[in-house]
Every structure is written in structure tokens, then in C-alpha cells.
Amino acid sequence: MKYRSLGTTNEKIPIIGQGTWTYGENKSEALEEIKALSYGIENGLTLIDTAEEYAKGGAERIVAEAIKDCRGDIFLTTKVSAKNCSYKGVIEAAEKSLERLNTTYIDLYLQHWPSKEHEAEETMRAMTYLVEKGLVKYIGVSNFTPEMIMEAQNVIGHHVLSCNQVGYHFNDRRVENNVIPYCQKHGITVMAYSPFGYAPQFFGGVGFPEQGTSERQVLDDIGGKYGATAYQVALNWILRHEGLITIPKAKNTAHIKSNLEALELTLSDEDLQVIETYFPKTNEGMSLVKY
Numbered sequence: 001m002k003y004r005s006l007g008t009t010n011e012k013i014p015i016i017g018q019g020t021w022t023y024g025e026n027k028s029e030a031l032e033e034i035k036a037l038s039y040g041i042e043n044g045l046t047l048i049d050t051a052e053e054y055a056k057g058g059a060e061r062i063v064a065e066a067i068k069d070c071r072g073d074i075f076l077t078t079k080v081s082a083k084n085c086s087y088k089g090v091i092e093a094a095e096k097s098l099e100r101l102n103t104t105y106i107d108l109y110l111q112h113w114p115s116k117e118h119e120a121e122e123t124m125r126a127m128t129y130l131v132e133k134g135l136v137k138y139i140g141v142s143n144f145t146p147e148m149i150m151e152a153q154n155v156i157g158h159h160v161l162s163c164n165q166v167g168y169h170f171n172d173r174r175v176e177n178n179v180i181p182y183c184q185k186h187g188i189t190v191m192a193y194s195p196f197g198y199a200p201q202f203f204g205g206v207g208f209p210e211q212g213t214s215e216r217q218v219l220d221d222i223g224g225k226y227g228a229t230a231y232q233v234a235l236n237w238i239l240r241h242e243g244l245i246t247i248p249k250a251k252n253t254a255h256i257k258s259n260l261e262a263l264e265l266t267l268s269d270e271d272l273q274v275i276e277t278y279f280p281k282t283n284e285g286m287s288l289v290k291y
Contacts, residue, residue, distance in 0.1 A: 001014050001043075001044030001045075001263070002014070002015045002263055003015065004189070004243065004244075004245055005189075005243075006108070006138060006162050006163065006189050007138075007160060007161070007162030007163060007187050007188050007189050008160060008162075008187040009138065009160065009162060011075070011107075011137075011138070011162075013046075013047045013075045013189075013245065014044060014045055014046060014047045014075075014245070015239055015244075015245045015246070015263075016045060016047075016235065016239075016245065016246055016247075016248070016259055016260070016262070016263065017045060017047030017048060017049055017075075017077075017191075017245065017246070017247040018036075018037055018040045018045050018047065018048045018049065018247065018248075018249075018250060018256070019049050019193060019247040019248055019249035019250075020033075020037075020048065020049060020050040020051075020054060020059040020062065020063060020249065021051075021054055021059070021193075021249050022054070022055070022059075022249065022251075023050070023054060023055060023058065023059035023062045023063070023251075024054060024055030024057075024058020024059040024060075024061060024062045025055045025058060029251070030062060030065075032251070032252055033062050033066075033251065034062060034065045034066045035252075035253060036250055036251060036252050036253050036255070036256055037062070037063065037066035037067075038066050039253040039256050039257075040250065040256045040259075040260075041066065041067070041070060041073070041074070043256070043257075043260055044260070045256065045259070045260070046073055046074050046075055047074075047075045047077070047245070047247070048063055048066075048067065048074055048075070048076055048077065049077040049078075049165075049191070049193075049247045050063050050076075050077070050078045050079075050101075051078055051079035051081075051110075051112055052078065052079065052080060052081055052084075052093055052096065052097050052100075053079070053081050053112060057096070057097075057100050060078060060097055060100040060101050061100050061101075063076070063101060064100060064101045064102040064103070067101075067103075068102060071103055074107075075107045075108070076101065076103065076106055076107045076108070077106075077107060077108040077109075077110065077140075077163075077191075078097050078101065078106055078108075078109065078110070079109070079110040079111070079112035079142060079165075080093040080094065080097075080109065080110070080111055080112060081093065081112050081113075081291075082111070082112055082113040082114065082115040082116070082117075082118075082290070082291040083115070083117065083291070085111060085115040085117070085118040085122070085123040086117075086118050086122055086123075086126075087122040087123070087125055087126045087129075088126075089118070089126075090122075090123055090126035090127060090130070091126050091129065091130065094106065094109060094130050094135055094136065095135075098135065104135075105134060105135055105136065105137060106130075106135065106136045106137070107136075107137050107138060108136075108137065108138045108139075108140050108162065108163060109127065109130060109136040109138070109139060109140065110140040110141055110142045110163065110165055111123055111127075111140075111141045111142060111144075111152075112142050112143070112291075113142065113143050113289070113290065113291040114141075114143065114144060114148050114288060114289070114290045114291070115290060115291065116290040116291065120148070120151045120152050120155055121155050123152075123155075124139070124152050124155035124156045125155060127139045127156065127159075128155075128156050128157070128159050131159055138160070138162045138163070139156060139159060139160070139161055139162065140161065140162050140163030140164065140165065140189075140191075141161065141163070141164050141165070142164065142165035142166070142191075143165070143166060143167075143289065144164050144166075144179075145178065145179065145285075145286055145287065145288050146178055146179065146182035147288070148288065149161065149164060149182065149183075149186075149188065161188060162188065162189060163188060163189045163190075163191050164179060164183055164188055164189075164190055164191070165190075165191040165192075165193055165247075166179055166190060166191075166192065166193070166286065167192070167193055167194045167198060168190075168192035168193075168194070168195065168238060168246075169192075169194060169195050169196060169197050169198075169206075169208075169234065169238070170197075170208075170209065170215075170234060170237070170275070170279040171197065171206045171209075171279065172198070172206060173279070173281040173282070174282070174284050174285055174286040174287075175190070175192075175285075175286045176281055177281070177282075177283065177284065177285040177286075178285030178286055179285070179286050180241060180244070183243065184241075184242060184243050187243075188243075189243055189244070189245060190241070190243060190244045190245075191244075191245050191246070191247060192238050192244060192245070192246040192247070193246075193247050195234055195235055195238050195246050195248050196208045196231060196234060196248065208230075208231070208234070209230070214278070215278050215279065216230060218274060218275070218278050219233050219234070219275075222267070222271050222274065222275070225271075226265050228261070228262070228264075228265050229258060231258060231262075232258060232259075232261060232262035232265055233262075233265070233267065233271075233275075235248065235259060235262040236262050236265045236266070236267050237267060237272070237275060240267070240272065
């Protein structure tokens with residue numbers, strides 16, 4: 001397994017983690033989800049990301065089952081919903097997540113989205129309280145622009161904001177223009193979610209290039225040189241940035257195995273240039289969306 005530091009801390013975390021969005025939504029899939037997470041853990045994918053919003057806490061319960069015998073080996077990330085970002089709401093949400101996860105601490109606690117209702121001052125003040133009480137080790141945010149990160153950092157003072165989790169894939173490179181450069185400059189880890197594209201309800205639902213398109217053929221051809229899939233090319237392409245990790249969702253052991261094998265691939269400069277031609281970056285930066 002390859003590791004990178006979390007922000008400016010001494011914490012080393014895997015460069016590929018396990019995302020759990022949609023976990024816990026279907027009880028008939030619970031055993032397969034637990035099995036997938038366990039397989040990933042056994043093979044070094046000890047970074048697990050979840051959230052109170054996922055299946056209304058159901059994903060956290062699935063994670064609890066998968067990590068119950070190895071909690072000390074896991075770097076556990078979960079998130080507080082924007083609607084719960086009052087001072088009291090953050091603390092209560094964290095306590096409920098701790099209960100569902102069956103753990104006494106959260107390694108990295110993120111504000112899931114910027115909030116329309118609650119100011120950064122009360123949200124981040126609650127985050128620092130959780131750190132000082134030992135319920136949370138590290139503070140982070142998700143879907144924040146550089147301006148929002150600065151506002152949050154000003155509130156937490158001597159505490160460190162370690163991570164910004166954002167969407168990033170071939171067809172959405174906006175974070176390259178503002179978020180990634182800012183985070184690299186200030187020692188904040190970028191945790192990239194949805195590396196294979198977005199679901200229909202998010203950001204227009206831009207998904208992974210489909211079979212039969214010229215874009216997909218390019219990815220298949222690049223992967224073919226290394227005995228890799230287009231999806232493995234996608235993960236490796238994202239990880240070319242320093243200080244960046246990614247958390248692809250994987251619902252079964254086959255997906256987990258594929259994600260692990262992506263670590264064996266190193267794209268050449270020529271490959272990167274071809275990808276640049278077919279998936280060009282625009283001048284638009286990631287904009288602010290509040291929930």
C-alpha cells in the first residue's frame with residue numbers, strides 16, 4: 001500500500017480509501033457490503049469514508065460491522081450534514097455517529113457541505129470542542145472553495161484543518177483551477193470522491209465515458225498498454241497530484257481488487273498528454289454550493 005500524510009500532520013493514510021455512499025440502503029446487500037469492506041481492509045485499504053446522510057445512518061452501521069474487530073487499524077472518516085451544522089447540532093450529530101459506528105472516536109470529521117443556515121463560526125467552534133474532548137482527532141470540510149476554507153481556518157485557530165473532500169474526475173476538473181492549488185499551498189489534503197463520475201442527482205450526473213465513445217476507447221487503449229482497465233487509468237490519473245488521495249465506492253470484492261491493482265500502474269507523460277487532449281481542463285474553478 002502507498003501512503004500520504006494527512007495535511008501537515010504526521011498521520012499516514014492510504015492514497016486509496018473505501019467510499020460507502022449507497023451502503024446500507026438495501027438490507028439484502030448488507031453482507032456483501034461488509035464483505036467488500038473487510039476484503040479491502042485485509043489488503044491495506046484501511047481508510048474508510050462514510051457520512052450520517054448515507055442511508056440515514058445505515059452506511060455507518062455497515063462500517064461498524066466491518067471494523068468491529070480491527071478499529072485500531074482503521075482511519076475512519078465521517079461527515080456531519082449541512083442541516084446539522086449549528087454548534088449544538090454538530091456535537092449531537094457526532095455523538096450519534098459515534099454510537100452507530102460503535103467507536104469512541106472519529107479520526108477525521110468533515111462538514112459535508114457548506115451550510116445555508118449556519119455560519120462557519122458555530123460549526124467550527126463545535127468541531128474544536130469535539131477535538132478537545134477527544135471525540136475527534138482531525139477536522140476537515142467537504143465541497144468547500146478556498147474562500148470557505150479560509151473562513152473555517154480562521155475560526156479553529158491553532159487547530160489544523162487537514163482535509164477538503166471534493167468531487168473530481170475526467171469530466172469535472174474544476175478543482176484543478178482553485179481548490180487543488182490552494183490546498184497544496186496550505187498543506188491540506190484533497191480527498192477526491194466520485195473518481196468515476198457523478199450520479200444523476202449530482203452536478204448534472206456526468207458519468208464515466210461509455211463504451212463506444214472515442215473518449216472511452218482512448219482510456220481502454222492506454223490501459224491496454226499496462227494490462228489495466230479504463231477505471232484503473234482513472235484512479236492513477238487522479239493520484240498524479242501531490243497531497244491528493246481518492247475514495248472510490250466499491251460494492252463488492254471485485255471492485256476492491258480492481259482499485260488495488262490501480263496502484264501498480266504509472267502513467268507516462270505521453271499518456272497524460274493524450275488524456276489532456278481528450279479531457280481538457282476548462283478555466284472554471286469549483287464554485288460555492290450551500291445546502
